[in-house]
Amino acid sequence: MPSPYVIDAQGIAKQFLVKESGQRVQALHGIDLRVREGSLTALVGPDGAGKTTFLRLVAGLMRADRGSLNVLGVDVGADPQAVQDRISYMPQRFGLYEDLSVQENLDLYADLHGVGREERQQRYQRLLHMTDLTRFTERPAGKLSGGMKQKLGLACTLVRLPQLLLLDEPTVGVDPLSRRELWEIVQQLVQEERLSVLLTTSYLDEAERCAEVYLLHQGQMLAQGVPDDIRRQADGLCRIAVPPAGQPARTLQARLLQEPQTVIDAVPQGGEVRFIEQRDADPQRLRSLLDGAPVREVASRLEDGFMVLLRAKSGAEQVDVEALRGTAQAAAADEQAVIEVKDLVRRFGDFVAVDRTSFAVARGEIFGLLGPNGAGKTTTFRMLCGLLPASSGSLQVAGVNLRHARAQARRRIGYVSQKYSLYGNLTVRENLQFFGGAYGLHGAHLNRRIEQVSRQFDLAGHGGAPSGQLPGGYRQRLAMAVGLLHEPEILFLDEPTSGADPLARRGFWQRITALAAGGTTIIITTHFMEEAEYCDRIVIQDAGRILAMGTPQQVREQAGGVGSSLNMEQAFIEIVVQAREQANHAAGAPA
Incomplete structure (x- = not known):
């Protein structure tokens, strides 16, 4: 009788040798995992949990040190090629050829997989329709937005119809609209073609859509089951607190996270703070932390259960908040504008990437630049950092005109790029020594x-690593430490938490x-709409x-009206879709 499992892993262990230190690192410890045929299964866990290692083992790209791993009924360690002929694998950095067009990339992957001409034409038609790339077949892949590149990568992966699809963080660095479109494609493949899919993801709302979820932590299986099984770990513990009028939700959130013995997790949500209290929390201590903020109980989510399990295993990261507040040179109460942008334009030939943008940012403000892939936000960001000259308009950063004195302005800003x-x-x-010298720091000052x-x-404890x-x-x-060495007035963060798990994002935002609060102005781009709430x-x-x-709150109300219950992701999609529909209508309207 054939097995109902397309992946059947028992006791899988994998170790790596670190050449520089000569030490061995255990990536996976006795993992048991099964994926049913025709199902959508998620593998989630913090950074370094072993998710990618497991996918590479399933794909036959490396061999397990111990345990049995059968994929599509084949021992993948003994015959990896037999498995690779029947699966498709889309790694985090899928290899598109940027000088080739969309059609040429599809043709190349069809050739590599030996897909016949008649079969490939049928696949192309369906895949281009599903990914909405039909209009762009002649466009070079390098000229596509990030979301379109991900969709093309998925289409190339599926040029041949596999029996099993492996996806490693398929929506990292993708805006909410493109993320929704990618998920519609994956779910359509599962429902209509009974495709079996195993994916890794940092988005717990994505994992919630899956039939089964496996939670890894430091190479060990922490939990497994249907999403409701993991969600129930937080039943009865989830609350919403309403901060005092005029106080940012992130202030109350940061205070709650400083008490891990009382609060497991806290995150801004819709101008309020969603938190998970410890089962044995001292009620009096909790009331003191909330400082009179009204509280109501809410239903648990998968992410809540995830955080309960992770906190029980690893505890909360301790952030020296007071030390960080001392890094800023200016007072937070000073509301003077440190960035002023008026009618900013950036052209690349005939293409207008940024079209007459105007805004101002006050000292100590956290200002978010959001938008779909290809919207112009990265171009705006690079002009603000002095990395790209403006075509026209006025741009003042830290009191310096960036169009005429970019080098002078750059000494007063810090920059953390998306890519390491x-x-x-x-x-x-x-x-730290090298970049400190580049910032002009030397001797005792640099060491301090x-x-x-x-x-x-x-x-x-990691200085020598x-x-x-x-x-x-x-x-x-x-x-972040390198970007703040020279104590800048303004810190630019370009998608700094892309691919980070919820645990890492909490610690990051405590620091921000x-x-x-200490007066550093923060400019950030992000695709996590949860982060817009900060x-x-x-x-x-x-x-x-x-x-x-x-x-x-104003943006949510713009999308859904006063008193809107839309979350930030829904508001983002609504605003972008409405604007595009209006633009398409205007373009098609008679003159």
Whole structure:
């Protein structure tokens, strides 16, 4: 009788040798995992949990040290090619050829997989329709937006119809609209073609759509079951608190997270704070933390259960909030505008990437730049950092005209890029010394700043470790420490939590909240709409133009009306879709 499982893993263990140190790292410890045929299954867990390692084992790209792993009824360790002929695997950095067109990329992957001409034409028609790329077949892949590239990568992966699809973080770096479209494609394939899918994801709302969820932590299986099984871990513990009028939700959230013995987790949500209390929390201590904020109970979600399980295993990260507040040189009470943008334009040939954008940012404000992939926000961001000249308009940063004195302005700003841009072969301390020298810091002053940021970002015990070997969360901390070495007035963060799990994002935002409270101005781009709730104000851009600007609540109300119950992701999609429909209508209307 054939097995109902397309993946049947029993006792899987995998170890890696770290060449530089000669030490062995255990990536997976005796993992049991089964995926049913025709089902959608999620593998979730913090950074470094072993998710990608497991996918690569299933794909036959490496062999397990111990245990049995059967894929589609085949021992993948003994015959990886027999498995690879029947599956498709889309890694995090899928290899599109950017100089080739959409059609040429599809043709290349069809050739590589030996897909016949008649079969490929049928597949192309369906895949282009599903991904909405039919109009773009002649466009070079390098000219596509991030979301369109992900959809093309998925189409190339599916040029041949596999029996099993492996997806490693398919929606990392993708805006909410493109994320929704990608999920519609995956769910359609599961429902209509009975495709079996195993995916990893950092988005717990995505995992909630799956038939079964496996939760990994440090290479061990922490929990498994249908989403409701994991969600129930937080039943009866979830609350919503309403902060006092005029107080940002992130302030109350940061205070709650400083008491891990009382509060398991807290996150801003719709201008309020959603939190999970400890089962044995002291009611009097909790009331003191809430400081009179009204509270109501709410139903638990998968992410709540996820956080309960993770906190029980690893505990809460302790962030030195007071030390971070001391890094800013200016007072938070000073509301003077430190960034002023008027009629900013950036052209690339005939293409207008940013079209007459205007806004101002006050000192100590957290200001979010949001928008679909290709909307112009990254171009705006790069102009604000002095990395790209404006075509026209006025741009003042820290009192300096960026069109005429970019180098002078850059000395007063810090920058953390989306892609890890430090030197992986240098140790943590060597990176700090190198970049400190680049910022003009020397001698005792540089050493003092290195000690300060190492303490603030909990890097003190990692100074001698090569930065390229650090877990993702620590690499992010090091990038933040480097960006703040010279005590900048303004910190620019370009999708800093892309691919980070909820645990890492909480610690990151505790640090950002403390920096803003100390007077540092924060400009951030993000595709996590949850993170827009931390911002004092946000801008939503598309096609180079501002569609919405204001507090998160004002933007939600713009999308759904006063008293709207839309969350930020729903509001974002509504605003972008409405604007595009209006633009399409205007373009098609008679002159």
